[in-house]
Amino acid sequence: xxxxxxxxxxxxxxxxxxxxxxxxxxxxxxxxxxxxxxxxxxxxxxxxxxxxxxxxxxxxxxxxxxxxxxxxxxxxxxxxxxxxxxxxxxxxxxxxxxxxxxxxxxxxxxxxxxxxxxxxxxxxxxxxxxxxxxxxxxxxxxxxxxxxxxxxxxxxxxxxxxxxxxxxxxxxxxxxxxxxxxxxxxxxxxxxxxxxxxxxxxxxxxxxxxxxxxxxxxxxxxxxxxxxxxxxxxxxxxxxxxxxxxxxxxxxxxxxxxxxxxxxxxxxxxxxxxxxxxxxxxxxxxxxxxxxxxxxxxxxxxxxxxxxxxxxxxxxxxxxxxxxxxxxxxxxxxxxxxxxxxxxxxxxxxxxxxxxxxxxxxxxxxxxxxxxxxxxxxxxxxxxxxxxxxxxxxxxxxxxxxxxxxxxxxxxxxxxxxxxxxxxxxxxxxxxxxxxxxxxxxxxxxxxxxxxxxxxxxxxxxxxxxxxxxxxxxxxxxxxxxxxxxxxxxxxxxxxxxxxxxxxxxxxxxxxxxxxxxx
Numbered sequence: 001x002x003x004x005x006x007x008x009x010x011x012x013x014x015x016x017x018x019x020x021x022x023x024x025x026x027x028x029x030x031x032x033x034x035x036x037x038x039x040x041x042x043x044x045x046x047x048x049x050x051x052x053x054x055x056x057x058x059x060x061x062x063x064x065x066x067x068x069x070x071x072x073x074x075x076x077x078x079x080x081x082x083x084x085x086x087x088x089x090x091x092x093x094x095x096x097x098x099x100x101x102x103x104x105x106x107x108x109x110x111x112x113x114x115x116x117x118x119x120x121x122x123x124x125x126x127x128x129x130x131x132x133x134x135x136x137x138x139x140x141x142x143x144x145x146x147x148x149x150x151x152x153x154x155x156x157x158x159x160x161x162x163x164x165x166x167x168x169x170x171x172x173x174x175x176x177x178x179x180x181x182x183x184x185x186x187x188x189x190x191x192x193x194x195x196x197x198x199x200x201x202x203x204x205x206x207x208x209x210x211x212x213x214x215x216x217x218x219x220x221x222x223x224x225x226x227x228x229x230x231x232x233x234x235x236x237x238x239x240x241x242x243x244x245x246x247x248x249x250x251x252x253x254x255x256x257x258x259x260x261x262x263x264x265x266x267x268x269x270x271x272x273x274x275x276x277x278x279x280x281x282x283x284x285x286x287x288x289x290x291x292x293x294x295x296x297x298x299x300x301x302x303x304x305x306x307x308x309x310x311x312x313x314x315x316x317x318x319x320x321x322x323x324x325x326x327x328x329x330x331x332x333x334x335x336x337x338x339x340x341x342x343x344x345x346x347x348x349x350x351x352x353x354x355x356x357x358x359x360x361x362x363x364x365x366x367x368x369x370x371x372x373x374x375x376x377x378x379x380x381x382x383x384x385x386x387x388x389x390x391x392x393x394x395x396x397x398x399x400x401x402x403x404x405x406x407x408x409x410x411x412x413x414x415x416x417x418x419x420x421x422x423x424x425x426x427x428x429x430x431x432x433x434x435x436x437x438x439x440x441x442x443x444x445x446x447x448x449x450x451x452x453x454x455x456x457x458x459x460x461x462x463x464x465x466x467x468x469x470x471x472x473x474x475x476x477x478x479x480x481x482x483x484x485x486x487x488x489x490x491x492x493x494x495x496x497x498x499x500x501x502x503x504x505x506x507x508x509x510x511x512x513x514x515x516x517x518x519x
Contacts, residue, residue, distance in 0.1 A: 059126075104136065
């Protein structure tokens with residue numbers, strides 16, 4: 001009981017301190033401000049309170065978190081000028097002229113002081129002054145900009161987002177050199193105080209969409225946000241659906257392409273994954289490399305992905321249905337071959353398919369979790385060894401191994417991991433339906449999936465747009481990859497107020513072929 005009482009009193013005290021901090025202004029007495037902040041940061045051994053005197057008369061304190069501040073610049077640009085300054089006492093308004101730091105911000109409230117210290121900015125407080133100064137001398141360790149391993153391309157930029165929000169913002173600013181690119185920052189998480197950036201192009205993105213994104217983000221109230229996955233789950237339209245309703249990417253060029261179409265992007269400090277809204281099903285079947293190749297090649301690759309979706313979702317189920325209920329649909333010679341290979345197999349086709357699919361998925365996940373040098377080798381060698389051993393032991397037939405292998409290869413063609421894992425999961429219930437009802441079960445499964453997809457929305461945009469509902473002008477970037485010179489309008493669902501992307505007549509052609517040949 002004593003522990004519970006102490007815990008409750010500590011919780012109540014923390015709540016009271018937070019409420020006081022949210023309302024309290026800085027006073028003109030340095031000792032009061034210092035004492036209150038010392039109480040707030042009690043038990044934080046990495047928070048430094050450095051007391052010193054300016055001119056031998058003015059008491060001052062410098063507050064910062066060790067490890068988040070560039071101490072060399074702090075000594076050189078702050079302490080040295082202030083300690084060596086001679087002359088008459090000066091007010092806080094003249095400090096900016098003495099300290100050679102460009103990013104200086106005046107603060108009036110205790111809550112602002114706490115936020116700045118927690119974000120790594122050193123704070124300078126002076127006696128007889130009701131304002132504090134935040135100094136932009138944060139130094140955060142971060143990894144270099146490199147190509148995202150999950151979204152590598154043959155032809156295209158090699159840059160990917162990092163964990164620092166400021167660097168990610170600069171990567172977008174480098175590509176969109178216009179003041180119309182707007183950024184709204186909010187802080188989420190009572191303890192983590194995670195900064196979230198919302199990006200859009202003013203004049204292209206719909207105002208209603210921006211307002212809805214901000215509304216959903218403002219509703220988030222929890223202890224902490226540890227990544228963009230938290231945000232995705234908290235703001236998506238239907239969290240009980242297997243299908244992803246928000247596009248995640250680590251590539252700045254992909255984000256820029258969506259921003260230019262009227263989408264809104266969300267970036268979370270401490271996470272390199274950007275979230276793009278709204279989105280449709282067909283966005284997950286497109287790759288940035290489609291637009292780095294000729295439009296005919298891009299269209300063929302895109303159709304290959306559509307075929308791979310059908311293979312991943314239906315091939316094992318179709319094999320089980322035909323083998324169990326519809327043998328008359330299999331060519332006689334092929335049926336005899338399959339029957340011969342299954343002579344020693346003691347299990348029905350459904351159990352055989354489930355056994356191989358689960359084994360293949362386990363090997364795939366093992367390859368992802370293991371170190372990169374070992375993962376690929378083990379997943380490939382493991383699949384070959386286990387498949388050969390299972391066939392030799394009479395547990396599975398050779399045709400089933402081939403069906404599972406083709407399905408696995410097809411799943412690697414999908415450019416976005418979330419849609420790939422969704423299809424891989426859905427093929428299991430469809431296999432059960434095929435094992436119980438044959439082709440009728442597969443048809444019922446497809447109907448259920450289509451009905452579900454028709455009910456999905458991503459920030460108000462139907463998930464199957466532009467097919468359901470039909471938007472003819474947007475079909476040219478779904479059924480095939482339209483040429484760059486033919487993409488005169490933006491998607492109708494995201495940029496109704498500013499639909500014109502480029503002027504017509506962009507198709508390249510020689511102005512005077514006769515003069516060209518004569519030269």
